[in-house]
Amino acid sequence: MPPSHSSRPLFAGVRLLAFIPATLAALGLAAGWLNLPPLDDLxxxxxxxxxxxxxxxxFLLGYxxxxxxxxxxxxxPLPRPIPVRVDLSRLSTEQLYRELERMNREALRSRPARRALAPWPGTRLKK
Known part of the structure; x- marks a missing residue:
């Protein structure tokens, strides 16, 4: 699941906090460029x-x-339901009817598959 929060406001705040001192430093450097002492004297x-x-x-600019x-x-990826195998031989007629109705509803709601899968393991589909 995607996170329920967003970090965009945090990044915007950090950028703003980093932009203000950098701008002030650049303006100060531009204003006093000619008055800087030579680097040898520092x-x-x-x-x-x-x-x-x-x-x-x-580093900050590169980052x-x-x-x-x-x-x-x-x-x-879209979450896919995990197929659950049900032993239909142990169900009563009422339970079998409910299970088949549930499987039918799930099949109608699902997207079409590229190939049909056998309903039970070990059975083969006729081509």
């Missing part, structure tokens, strides 16, 4: 933080692009 810790931020953004381009899953 301490090693700041270089590590900058490299970590760049790799994290690259998001891969998520958007993923192939769709095939639809779930």
């Amino acid at each position: 301490p090693p810790t700041a270089l590590g933080v900058l490299a970590g931020l760049l790799s994290a953004m690259g 998001g692009l891969g998520w958007r381009l993923r192939p769709l899953l095939p639809p779930a």
Whole structure:
């Protein structure tokens, strides 16, 4: 059965929360691009933080692009009823009538089969 809940609102919220700081960082970087000090003057810790931020953004962009381009899953197969074998020889006439009516209703509701199946194991259909 498919899940009764959806994770789309959660993904939308996560995307929104990730989009706002990324946008603000990009605007701040664009506004102060000319005032940035050369990378040689930065301490090693700041270089590590900058490299970590760049790799994290690259990872998130790659993950998001891969998520958007993923192939769709095939639809779930339709549930098929499990055939139940009934020993009709032990039923009374009333029970036999009810069982045959139930089997007839199920056969009318089911989709047509490609080939007819023998009603009982060991019997053969005439062609």
